Structures are given as structure tokens and as C-alpha cells.
Amino acid sequence: MADLPPAWAPYTALLGSRLHAQTAYRAGFVMDLFANVGIGLLEFVEIYVILTHTSTLGAMSASGALLVFALANIGFSLADLAVGHVDNLPTYLRAGTLDTFLLRPLPALAQLVTSDVALKRLGRTGVALIVLAVATPTAVAHWTPAKVVLLALTPVTGAAIFSALFVMAAAMQFWLVDGGELANSFTYGGSYAASYPASVLHLPLRVLFTFVVPAAFTAYLPALLLVEQPGPAGLPSWLGWLTPLVAVLAWGIALLVWRAGMRRYTGAGG
Amino acid sequence: MRPLPALAVAGFRRWSAYRMATVAGALTNSVFGLLRAAITVAAVGAAGGVIAGYSAREVATYSWLTQALMTVMVLGIWDELAVRVRTGDIAVDLARPVDLQLSWLAADLGRAAFVLLPRGLPPLAVGALTTGLALAPSAWSYLLGALSVLLGVVISFAIRFAVNLSAFWLMDVRGALTLHMVVSGVLSGFIVPVAWFPPWLGTLASATPFPSMLQTPVDVLSGRVTGAAAAQVVALQALWAVATLGVGRLVLARATRRLVVQGG
């Protein structure tokens, strides 16, 4: 069996089929892309209007706050692109799609994740990238190799953390039938909290959106390191270096919750 | 029961079936309220205590009230009518011996009545406990506020109705629905208060019905506008309600003609 296709072949085929399906309806795709630019702008309007009235926010300069906003939105939109559709788990359950996944020789979660890739989300990524390009030169003064690596890594770790949140939120829906909106507190709520300096939040909320829902790790903590600012109470800026570790940890927990959810679905647990 | 009240009751009942969803939604509304209040309060603090007439407590109240009313006013995507147009089920609705627009309005008012308290009170309660609320001092403001919320729902519905009817002409309405979500989210004053807008955006907003949909009820309930000024903004709301419903009827008439001529 020397010519057995490689282990990743199933996934490239699944993703390829999704890309094929999207490019098949080009006009619809372009419209979806523009709609997502609109969503990106909707997110941007709030911080833009606020910054027309004040030059600092949460002890950060305007450009620093915009850097946080941009990093959080890039990370979230990439996660949304890759795994955002796991939100639809209840629909998949009702249509029996999950049963179909279980009849194939691949892990169900891997099939669920690769069952769609929403390229239209790049519209929102684009808006955030422009904000990043405008804010970074003003916000970051002294460039060091470590900062370059951190800036390049943050969208990736941010996307990983938000993806883990999406998977956790989806897995919760094995228990919370009809309760999908609660799961949104973690994903969309996390993204919203991540878009602003965590220093604007009161201590309990700040702790919640840093150590329970690790939103602050996706943008604010790395941004503190980039602009060389100390963090507020409870959030020393060196935490930003732990971001990759937090991403791995978040995925570990997400996979455990997913496994428990699957055990519930197949009737093996609880 | 007469047909329109019956439809409103049915709309109420349908929504009351989703108990779990209501609890989950109220919690989510409250979490977002906490975040929005924190962000806007911090902005006011950084700007020296007041932005465009809003103190910290007032902007927190604004955050909680908009959060309490967002489900009532449907600031997300609503495509129920567009789906019926696409599937052709709209023909069934048109064949009924009640006015299409008014019957959908009745159902939407039923929906709004159901979500008003369970989705509205929890965020307000959380707000009262955390940041405190700056509410209107007189009973008159609440009476007028109730009327203002009702008119806000009517305007919200009338616009959604017209946008959904674009499904008669568009192959794919998702783009139009998303555009509507973005525009109404900003211009209604849901994202930030209309008074905070830069002048160009403020001028743009005041030429549209969107501020009458959300900003006005919030202003009346929080006592930002009182007395004769309050009566005046509610009268403006009534005008916008009539105007948006009128536009919806025109669109519906064209759509129906198209349906009759082309057979769908």
C-alpha cells in the first residue's frame, strides 16, 4: 500500500469541494463578500465615533486602541471563516448531517469543521487589515525582532483562540437545545470584548474575559507588548507572551467539551 | 376573535414556545449590555466626564435601554417574509381575506409583545444593579415612552417588510438583508448614540426613519427629551410610521402586480 493517499488527503478534498461550491455562484459570493465588509464597518463605526470624542481609551492612545480593534477583528474573522459554521450544529443535528459524518472513516469534528469555509468573511478581515495598516505605524514606536514575530503571530493565535471558543460553544449545544444564543455570549461576546482595551472593563469582567473566556489574549495583551505599556490591575503585560500557550490550552478544553458532547449525542455518557 | 387580533395572539404564542431560547437570549443581551456600558462609560471618562450631553450614568442607561430593546426592534437579520416569497408560499398569504401588510404587522406586534419583558427586563435589572440607571422622572414620560416603543416597532417592521419584499426582484436577498442590518444598526443609534455622530453622519441619520425606530424611544424613556419636545419627537415617529408603511404598500402593490403578471 505504498501509494495510499496521505493522511491529509481527505481534508484537502473536503476543503477543495467547499471552495469549488463557492466559486460556482460568483455573483452571490461577491455580494456576500460586500455584506461582510459592511459588518466589518458596523464594528468599526463604534470605535471610530468614540475616538472622535476622546484621544485615549482605557489608558491607551487612539492608535493603540485601534491596534487592539484590528488584531481582534482579524483573529475573529479568520476563525469565523474557518470554523464559524459550527454554530449551525442544531441544524446539522436536525438534518441528520452529523449521522452521515459518523458513517465515514474520519473524526466527526474534523468533518464538521471542513464542511464549510466561508471565504466571504475575508470582507471583514479586509476592513480590519486596513485599520491595522493605519494604526500600527503610529502605535508601535521601537521595532524589535520580537515585536515583528509577535505582530505576525497574534492574528494566528487569535484565530486559534476564537476557533476554540466556536467549537466549545457548538459543543454546548448538545446540551442546550434552542439555547444557541447563549453560546453567542462566548463567541460574539468574546470578540466584542476583545476589540477594546480590557482596561475599560471592571475587574470582575476583565478577569472573566481574560481567564475564563480568553478574549484579552487575542489582541489586548499582545498589543500592550507592542506599544510597551504596562497592563491594568490583574493583567500584567507579560501575559501577552503566553498567548500561544493559551491557544493550545483553549483547544485542549474545546476538544474535551466536544468529546463529552459527542458522547452525549451517541448516548454513551451521562 | 377578529382576524388581526387573532394573528397578534398567534404571534405571541409562537414565540412563547421558545422558552429556553428566551432565557439564553436574555442572558446574552445582559452580557453584551455589561460590555457596552463599560466601553461607553470608559469613553465618557476619557473625554472628561461628558460626551455630547451624556454623562457616564446616562450613557450606561443608553447602553442598557438599547440592549433591552434590540430584540423587540429586531436589529439582526429577519428573513421570514423573504423566505415565503422565495418558496412561493407568499401566494397563500395573498389569497387570505386579510390585508397582507397589516396581518404581518399584527403578527410582528405579537412577537414584540412577547419578547418585550423577558428580553428587556433582565438587561435593565443588571444595569440597575451594576451601573445604575438614569430614567425619566415623570409617569408621563413612561406613558409616552410606551407609545414610542410601539411606534418604533411599527417603523422597524415597516422597513423590514419592504426590504424583505425585494426578494420578488432579487435572486439572493442576503446581501440586501445584511446591508439593512448594517445601516439600521448604525443610523438607529444602536451602536452609539446619534448625538455622538460626527456632523455628516448625524445629518444623514436625521434624513432617515432609523433614529425614530430606536433612539427616540430610548430618549423618551430615559428622560433625555421631556414635555413638549417629547410629544414632538413622538409625533415625528408617527409620521415616519405612516410614511414607511406607505412605502411598504407601494412595494407590495408592485410585487403583487409582478406576481399576477408573471405568475411568480
Next chain:
Amino acid sequence: MSSSELLVQARSLQRDFVVRRRAGRLRRTRHVVSAVAGVDLDIHAGEAVGYIGANGAGKSTTIKMLTGILVPTAGTVRTCGLDPVRERRNLARQVGVVFGQRSGLWWDLPLVESFRVLAALHRLPSHTWAPRFDELVERLELTSFLATPVRQLSLGQRMRGEVAAALLHRPRLLVLDEPTVGLDVLSKERLRAFLREERAERATTLLLTTHDMGDIQRLCERVLVVDHGAIAYDGTLPGLVARVGAERVLVVDLAEPVAPLGGITHTQLVGVEGGGLRQRLSFSPDLTTAAQVLAAVSQRADVRDLAVEEPDVEEVVRRLYAASGR
């Protein structure tokens, strides 16, 4: 038969569900319902088994436990020698499943794309799957709609595509849940003919649930009837028909119109068409045989053609349930 390998082995298989019912305004009560209650089941390699029963009798639940989608509450099951849930992915390589109401295809892609993706999912090298694909396309006559998106296929076309998709990786066990539901007569017959060929050539083991006695008659040598989660009958179709006393109908086409064929021993004349050209006689298989009835008819008329109609599944199941005192 007993010497060949056991592909499915279930012992005291049970599956309970907790059902919550509203009792009053806010209270809900919990009930435990056994969808499958103590099923013993052996299926040997090469067998073709029809699994029938009323709606809600436990057919789908059993199939889900055999294929690793559901864990049994009690009892054991092994499919292809594997623990279905724990070794689900290994099992998936050896089993093909078609759920009549669900799709294993990609609805927004041309049909042919689904096969490419499935081949990749099973990590089949192209030199093994390509000939198999060509063979399935030819025998299921898929050529004309291979380039059509799945959502635009007719039900009959889609079902042929589903069956081909389930067989692409050459499974040893093929499980079909209501494969012919909603199909027209011609599509049903075409699918059945294909499945017979497939079995004849590759000795694929077949387990199917159906509401159509024609499926059982044409495809299965063994029938299982499930009732309230337990096996109520396990044997041949004629045996089942005899057991419930259901009647078969002999339909004869005659060379020329003949007076109604009443009075033949152990038969009842149930229809006369075309002025006597076609007549239908019902008989109970434990009292007489089709051959005896035909012999009696032949003495009175010149028979050009004949057919034997089986009773329908609902009727047989209803009678079996009635006989067991339900």
C-alpha cells in the same frame, strides 16, 4: 450458512430514551421508553436480510447501534467483528449505509464531485476506486447526470447516486434504510435489479428496512419483524406469510374471456377484469399452493400469463402483531 463469518452479532440489545412530557404549565415529567428491548440478531456474511416493522418499532434505532451512531443502553453488538462505537472509523471502511431520508452526497456540487470527495475520505488510491466508480456508473446508469448538481436530481437519480456512493469503497455490509421510499415503479425495479447483481457478483451482505414487500420479495431470503423493540419473527418470507395466514393472490391472464372462476378449492375469486380476460384468486399458502391453484385454473381456461402477488408489509405486520396479542 452457519459456517460463514458472522457480520452482525447482537445480544440482548437494548436502547432506552428519556422522554420529557409537559405536565401542567411548568412541570415536566420524565419517562424512559425502550426503543429497542432485548434484540438478539445474527447476520452471516453473504446473507440478505429484510428488517420490517411498524413506524417507531425500533428499526432505525437498531441500525444506528449496528453502525456506531448510537451506544446501546444494555447488551452487546459487534459488526464486522468490531465494537461499532469504539471502532467506528474502522467500521466505516467496511460498511456502506444509505438513509433514504438523508443524503451522503454534497448537495451543491455535481454528482461526480461527491465520488471524488468520498474516495479521498476513504483514502482510496485512484487505481482502486476509478474502476469501481466506472463500474457503478455503468450499472446504475449514472452517466447522463454525473455533471448535474445533486440538488437538481430527481429522487430516483439521487437514490441511485446514494447507493453508488455507499458502495464505492467496496463495503462488506450494505445497510439500506428505506431505499425505495417515494420511488416510482420503474426506479424501484432498476434499483432492485442492480442490488441483485451486486450481491451475485460480490456476495455483499445486505440489511434493509422497508415498507415495500416487493423489496423483500426480490432481494431478501430472510425477514425479521420487529415489534415494540423486540424481534417478533425471524425466518423466510413465505414462512411469515404462512404464519400470519395472509393470503397470496394468483393473477391469471387468459387466452379468451372465461366465466368467473369461482368454486376452486381453497381459493376465493377477488377480481374479474376485461370481461373475464384477467382474474384474481386469493388463497392461503398453508392450505394450497400456487401450483395447485394454477392446475385447477388450467383445467377450465387457457392461461397465457400469470403473477403471484404478496400481501403488503403493513398488512403482514398488523396481522403478526394481532396474533401476538398486541
